Structure formats: structure tokens, C-alpha cells
Amino acid sequence: MSHPATDNRQPTHTPVGLIAFAWTLVGVPLAYGLYNTVKAATALFGG
């Protein structure tokens, strides 16, 4: 992904599993919060 012009250090590879884990770790609580908020907001249209 990166495109260094002069970096002579050893290249790395970010494991896809780590990226997926990191996004899941923040995504699951966010989905939980969104679900609960949408549930609360439905009272606005059902009431």
C-alpha cells in the first residue's frame, strides 16, 4: 500500500487478520450502539 521513495528499512506486511480484528473490535460496539439508538428512535415514528 505504501510507496516510499527512499526508505531502505525492511518492508513489512500487515496481516489481514489483524486489520479485520481491529475493525471488528471497534465495529461490534458501534453496531450495538447503533442498534439500541435506532430502536429508541422508532418510538418517534410508532408513537
Added chain:
Amino acid sequence: MAVPSFLARDRIVARPGFNRWLIPPAALAVHLCIGQAYATSVYKTALVEHFDSTLTAIGIIFSIAIVMLGVSAALFGTWVDRNGPRAAMFTSACFWVTGFLVGGLGIETGQLWLLYFGYGFLGGIGLGIGYISPVSTLIKWFPDRPGLATGMAIMGFGGGALIASPLSRQLMNYYDPTYDGTAGTVPNGEAVAALFFTLAAVYLVFMMFGAFIVRVPADDWRPDGFDPSSVKKKALVTTENVSANNAIKTPQFWLLWTVLFCNVTAGIGILEQAAPMIQDFFRNGETSTVAAATAAGFVGLLSLFNMAGRFVWSSTSDFIGRKPIYMVYLGVGMVLYVILATLGSTATWIFVLTAAIIISFYGGGFATVPAYLRDLFGTYQVGAIHGRLLTAWAAAGVAGPLIVNGVLDTQGTPGQLVAANYRPALFIMVGLLAVGFVANLLIRPVAAKWFEPKATDPATARANPERSAAR
């Protein structure tokens, strides 16, 4: 102030091949935690009963935290830029978590001052450092899409409240089964203290995870296919750099400060009063046609638009430009406020729709401002400049409620107000947005005399961040 070597910026420079999509979750891990600051209303009544105090006295805890957010972001911004995001996120986590622990101890022992000091003072410092810590890093990792990058992080701050509210209710129900989250039931103090200790543990894990996966790009790194020279073709966007000390001497900084202050003040005007406002707009004599549960749903809907606006509008600014998007926030915002004031009480859908879009602009204003700063002042000390600009938020946090509550106090008694009583406050907001609109129009590119010398490479610049301060 030196930091331990494992936190140092030099230790987290990414090697070639590092995937930049690991950085947004690192930023979100911090912002989703500190966003809890907007969910304090969940246990407010419980604290009033536990301390046998008043809503005002308990409300001061939140006010101290927001003031400390502004103060610490302004004071520690340069330190954050110099030492990098890992040191900043680590420090933020320590303050934020200690704030919960000390605050929980204050609840447990019945000492309100400990809650002021813990959650308000210590936690507020964690808020300020945490808020700005990932922003400049994201801007450097996404030079091709800075609006998207800052939108992702600052969306997390809005999302943090969405998570903390239901989670806090469930945890307090677990610690005090007599509390079920419905109106009329209030958790006991022990349950709130236990909630504080639990949140401290959870936030420590999340924030440390963010701190240890974050990386900064090498100075000569750029995304594949990105040509930095293409950036300069856009109006207002510079490839030069301005130090934080010099930035605050420019009219552009203060014009943007005014823009943020006006946009936030106008948004807070609605956010502060959301639940009673919708009931008052549809009041018929002593009763409102909008039930309390529906009003709570309206508050939830505003939270969603607040969060979505941060991501959607900030990302849009990458395509249409920062100045035009603020013309939308402020110009269309004025029209929407006029519609709200004049037609808002004629139909619920008009009221809900206009308020929701206004709040999306409020969130968008927060998320787009770091990218606007990067356009004007470059990436060199954008975190520190952002920190200083956030004093506008602290000022708006005082001015917004003061305007709305001050006007409503002259109009009648809470519980008996109607739509017409809100009109003076809403038209004041229209005036404020007009001031912000003009300030935004006046923003021009920064004069070349404020630019950092080209000969100095970024690494040297970090080692000597104040070299141009005397200019």
C-alpha cells in the same frame, strides 16, 4: 517533556508495506471511549439522589470536563504533535481511566468534590488529549482524503455516546436489579460507582489497544498513485507548513475559530433542549401531543444524525472543498433555522427533518475542521493548531445553553412553553450562523510570511518545534 522509549514517535514509524487501514480503528478505539462524555445524562438523576444534591451541582461535572477538554487540547497540542499518537493515546487513557476510578471512589465515599476532580478535571484532560491525538496522524496517513480520515475518527466521538448510554443502563441494571431503565426507576449510588469502575477497565483495554497498534508514516511516504503536487491545484490548500504559534497570529485562524464557535453554538441550542423542545412545539394547553417516549426517540434520532453528519459531510468536503461545505453548514443552516422557527410547529415531520439536518451540520462542522486546518496551515503542527481551535467548542458550550436558557427564562415556565417562545432564541441562532457565514467567506490563503523554512526537514522540525515562534 521526554516520554518512555516504548511510547516515542521514532519507535512507531511504519515500515514500507504497512497497511494504513489499521489506523482508523486505532483512532476509533480512543474516540469511541472518550465519546462517553456525551452520555452522562444516563446517571445524572442517580447522582442527584445519591449526593442529595441538585441537577446544577451535578451538571458542573460535565462542564468541568468540557472546559478541561478545551484547555488541555490547547495546552498539550504541541506536545502531542512532538511525541506522536502513541504517547498521546497512552496519556489520554491514563487520565481518562484514572478520572473514572477517582470519580467512582468519590461516589462510593459520598464525596462530590472527588467526582469533580476525577471525572471533571482528570477525565477532562484525558478527553482533550484523546480528542486531538489521532487526528493529525490520520491526516498524514490519508493526504488524498483528509476529510474522510478525520470524519472517521470524529464520528467515533459521536458513536461513543451511542454505545455508552445503553451499556450504562444495562450495567446499572446488573448492579442494581431494582433499576430497569424505565422512567421512575433510579439506580443507587453503589451501582453508579460500580459502573464507573467497570467502564474504567473496559476503556483501559480499548484505548491501550489503539495506542499500541497506531503508527505514523515515514516522512517521505505517500499512498500509491497520490501526487502531492495535485493538492496545490485546489483553492486554499497549501503544501507549505505553519507552526501552531504562528497560526494563532493569522486572521485565518480566528476566522475559523468564529466559524466553529457559531456552528457549534447553533447546534448546541437544539441539542440541549431537544426533548422538551419537541414537546413544547406541539403543546396544546397543558399537554403535548408528543409523548415523553417519542421525545426520547427524537433525541436518539438526533444522535444518529450527529454521528452520520460527521462522516458523510466531512467525506463530502474532500470533493467539494472545505470552504463550500461550511457555506452549506452555515447558509443552509440559516434557512433551516428559519423554517424551524416559522413552520416547525405545523407538522412533526417538518420539525424532525429540519432539526435532524441542522444537527448533522453540527457534527459535520466538528469533523471537517481538522481538514480545513490542514488545508490552510499544512500538516506540520495541525494537531496543536486543532487543539487551540477547540477553545471555540468550550466557549460555545457555555454560550449555547446560556442563550437558549436565558431566552426561555424570559418567555415563561418550563412545561408551559410553546413554539412561539422559542422563536427569539432560534432567530438569535440565525444571526450567529450569518456571522459564521461571513467569517467563512473572508477566509483567504495564509500569507507566505508565516510558512516554515523549506530547508528544514520534518524530523528537524519536530526536534525544534518552536524555531519560528519568534517571528
